[in-house]
Amino acid sequence: MTHILLAIACLLIVTLSYSALCAGSPFGTCRKCNGFGFATTTDRKGRPKRGKSCRRCKATGKRIRAGRWIFNRVQRIYREGTH
Numbered sequence: 001m002t003h004i005l006l007a008i009a010c011l012l013i014v015t016l017s018y019s020a021l022c023a024g025s026p027f028g029t030c031r032k033c034n035g036f037g038f039a040t041t042t043d044r045k046g047r048p049k050r051g052k053s054c055r056r057c058k059a060t061g062k063r064i065r066a067g068r069w070i071f072n073r074v075q076r077i078y079r080e081g082t083h
Contacts, residue, residue: 022067030057
């Protein structure tokens with residue numbers, strides 16, 4: 001019984017801390033371009049150079065977190081349903 005309570009407590013702590021992270025900082029760095037906003041490529045000499053703009057984050061380097069995206073969707077559905 002204590003293992004179940006410990007697991008529930010750990011899941012609750014993880015969930016609450018992620019929701020606090022999403023509320024405090026709704027945007028995280030883009031995982032595709034690592035926050036640069038563009039892909040890095042190399043020229044023929046092996047030196048890094050700027051590549052194409054990142055399509056996933058639209059060259060901003062920031063993306064909305066998954067938890068914040070879900071929260072925004074739920075809020076929008078609730079708002080549209082109450083009118």
